[in-house]
Amino acid sequence: MRVTDDAGVKTSGKAVPAKSAAPAPRPREADATRRRILDAAKAEFARLGLAGARVDAIALRAKANKRMIYHYFGSKEGLYVAILDDAYGAIRAAEQQLKLDDLAPEDAIRKLVTFTWNYFIRNPEFLTLVNTENLYRARYLKKSTVIRELHTPLIEMVRSILERGVAAGTFRPGLDPVQVNLTIAAVGYHYLNNRFTGSIIYDRDLNAREALDERLAFNIETILRLICRD
Amino acid sequence: MRVTDDAGVKTSGKAVPAKSAAPAPRPREADATRRRILDAAKAEFARLGLAGARVDAIALRAKANKRMIYHYFGSKEGLYVAILDDAYGAIRAAEQQLKLDDLAPEDAIRKLVTFTWNYFIRNPEFLTLVNTENLYRARYLKKSTVIRELHTPLIEMVRSILERGVAAGTFRPGLDPVQVNLTIAAVGYHYLNNRFTGSIIYDRDLNAREALDERLAFNIETILRLICRD
DNA sequence: ATACTAAGTAACTAACTAGTTATTTATTGG
DNA sequence: CCAATAAATAACTAGTTAGTTACTTAGTAT
Numbered sequence: 422m423r424v425t426d427d428a429g430v431k432t433s434g435k436a437v438p439a440k441s442a443a444p445a446p447r448p449r450e451a452d453a454t455r456r457r458i459l460d461a462a463k464a465e466f467a468r469l470g471l472a473g474a475r476v477d478a479i480a481l482r483a484k485a486n487k488r489m490i491y492h493y494f495g496s497k498e499g500l501y502v503a504i505l506d507d508a509y510g511a512i513r514a515a516e517q518q519l520k521l522d523d524l525a526p527e528d529a530i531r532k533l534v535t536f537t538w539n540y541f542i543r544n545p546e547f548l549t550l551v552n553t554e555n556l557y558r559a560r561y562l563k564k565s566t567v568i569r570e571l572h573t574p575l576i577e578m579v580r581s582i583l584e585r586g587v588a589a590g591t592f593r594p595g596l597d598p599v600q601v602n603l604t605i606a607a608v609g610y611h612y613l614n615n616r617f618t619g620s621i622i623y624d625r626d627l628n629a630r631e632a633l634d635e636r637l638a639f640n641i642e643t644i645l646r647l648i649c650r651d
Numbered sequence: 652m653r654v655t656d657d658a659g660v661k662t663s664g665k666a667v668p669a670k671s672a673a674p675a676p677r678p679r680e681a682d683a684t685r686r687r688i689l690d691a692a693k694a695e696f697a698r699l700g701l702a703g704a705r706v707d708a709i710a711l712r713a714k715a716n717k718r719m720i721y722h723y724f725g726s727k728e729g730l731y732v733a734i735l736d737d738a739y740g741a742i743r744a745a746e747q748q749l750k751l752d753d754l755a756p757e758d759a760i761r762k763l764v765t766f767t768w769n770y771f772i773r774n775p776e777f778l779t780l781v782n783t784e785n786l787y788r789a790r791y792l793k794k795s796t797v798i799r800e801l802h803t804p805l806i807e808m809v810r811s812i813l814e815r816g817v818a819a820g821t822f823r824p825g826l827d828p829v830q831v832n833l834t835i836a837a838v839g840y841h842y843l844n845n846r847f848t849g850s851i852i853y854d855r856d857l858n859a860r861e862a863l864d865e866r867l868a869f870n871i872e873t874i875l876r877l878i879c880r881d
Numbered sequence: 882a883t884a885c886t887a888a889g890t891a892a893c894t895a896a897c898t899a900g901t902t903a904t905t906t907a908t909t910g911g
Numbered sequence: 912c913c914a915a916t917a918a919a920t921a922a923c924t925a926g927t928t929a930g931t932t933a934c935t936t937a938g939t940a941t
Contacts, residue, residue, distance in 0.1 A: 451918065470786060472703030476899060486920050488901085497899065509852075551848055552782045556700060559847035573852060599853050600869045603842060610845075611837035617789035618781055622739075622803060623829055639830045646876045681888065706929060716890055718931085727929065 455493050457483040462490075463504050467546030470553045471501050498561065506567045508550050513571045515540060521578055526586030530648060533579070534641050538609045542633070548614045576602060583648070592648050604647065608640040685723050687713040692720075693734050697776030700783045701731050728791065736797045738780050743801045745770060751808055756816030760878060763809070764871050768839045772863070778844045806832060813878070822878050834877065838870040 461483035465474040476497050480487035494500040519536055521529040541548055554562055562568060579598040586592025612619070616627040626632060691713035695704040706727050710717040724730040749766055751759040771778055784792050792798060809828040816822025842849070846857040856862060 454918080468786075470700050470702055470783075472700055475897090477897095486918090487899090488921090489919070491900065492918075549786055551845060552786070553700075555845050555847045556698075556779055556782070559851055562848055562851050568851065569854075572854065576853070597869075599855065600866070603849070603853075603866075604838060604869075604873055607837045607841035608834060610841045612833060615781060615785050615840075617785045618792055619833070621789055621792050621798065623806070623833075624799075624802065625829065636830070636833075639827075639834075643834055643873070643877050647873050651881055684888080705927090707927090716888095717929090718891090719889070721930065722888075 454483075454485050454489055458485050458490055458493060458500070459503065459507060461485075462500050463507065463546055463550075466501060466504055466553065467549045470549070471498075471557070502561050502565055505550065505554060505561060506565050508547055509568050509571060511544070512540060512547060513573075513575075516575050516578075519578070521582060526582050526589060526591060527645065527649070529582045530586075530644060531641055533582075534605050534609070534644050535637065537605055538613075538637050538640065541609050541613045545613070548610065552614065573602075586648065591650060593650055596648060601644075601648065605640075605644055608643055609637075612636055612640075684713075684715050684719055688715050688720055688723060688730070689733060689737060691715075692730050693737065693776055693780075696731060696734055696783065697779045700779070701728075701787070732791050732795055735780065735784060735791060736795050738777055739798050739801060741774070742770060742777060743803075743805075746805050746808075749808070751812060756812050756819060756821060757875065757879070759812045759815075760874060761871055763812070764835050764839070764874050765867065767835055768843075768867050768870065771839050771843045775843070778840065782844065803832075816878065821880060823880055826878060831874075831878065835870075835874055838873055839867075842866055842870075 458479065461479045462474070465479050465482065468474075474497075476490060477487060479500070480490055483490075490497075490500060494503055516536075519532065521532060524532060554560075576598050579602045583592055583596055583598055583601065587594045612627065620627045627636075688709065692704070692709045695709050695712065698704075704727075706717060706720060709730070710720055713720075720727075720730060724733055746766075749762065751762060754762060784790075806828050809832045813822055813826055813828055813831065817824045842857065850857045857866075
């Protein structure tokens, strides 16, 4: 960015036209444009689903020309797959930041349940994107080659915590890390995903701050009771 | 159906034209047509969401004229709200069939977890309809007056089971029936709703018969451990 | 019987929507 | 410095899509 700091003296003469009536200063930032399209698309797909999202609306929100979407992603579906890759990549990356091996097994579980919960709260688009993809029975995820490679180091993390807990005598032996991890996701996912209909059905504001805090505490309790020795 | 059994002798002369080249025998069955539209719409909305479903496709599937949809339901959204009412009404009705008071508290919980699980398996459209409605932040459910009245006698059922268990000394006191019920729904809903992406992510067929049976058993265990005294 | 109302049909339309075409403009390697 | 290439734009198009219009036909109350 600071390369032509001294107003293009060194490089070429035509740098910085500076004419106020010029047709339009058209900056060319391929990566930035691509990124803006991805961000806009994530928001639109998350808000309206694949069928409900509009390519024109994505272009408008991204402040990009619609043609650029087809240039970078080929089609609406190609863009959707890119968003999926991006969303799964982001959560896997966040999981890698967790340093659970340093913690006592019980604390590691508490931290993991809390992380999962907070991730869903801070990235609500993840929930609706996953829903959308399941509506299509994972048709698009199957196409993505990136995701299979990410697989789930998380499962190995959970396995490791469970083993340490069993060794320490605090956890029950024989628990399947996949079932445990699915349950950790479940108690957060279902509540947060269905909090809108839930608030009506149960006649209670499930979105209220206290309700959210209460649910996280309840979820931690649920998971610890599932895992810990009697 | 057997009213004009003797070929319209008694009633009016024009009954049963019987001409093979006649314009078309057009039966008029308002209720049946309405029902066919509802069934077709439920399937389409569940498969493709509100935005993805097509009014023409619903009419075709229902073997009804598209105009009839507007005649009975006013608009695509009106039809969607009718489907929502129908879907929630159906699950509430099924819940009423459960006779949990006859059972020992622990068995009542087992039966409830199993019922919830089986209902989701046998009525997968319920899951996607609820997802769709949460995508729209319950905008349409808020319009429905029917659903609020159904409220949830289920919560009272759960409260009653919990109280009996506490009295019997087998359950922990102080548990919130809403949290417990949400958790029962969560462990089934999340697994079944996300089994398509989950099968890829975890590289394991979550739809396989044994996987489903195993998960139900795990869920019962999770809920009992949450509720039972140590 | 007959007027009235509800059920049903076919063809139409205005607005929308994913994807394209044709063209211009900035950047970069030789 | 200039040809090749990549980024960007505006206007267009062919096919959909929710909703309508104008009309016919079957029951039903009087």
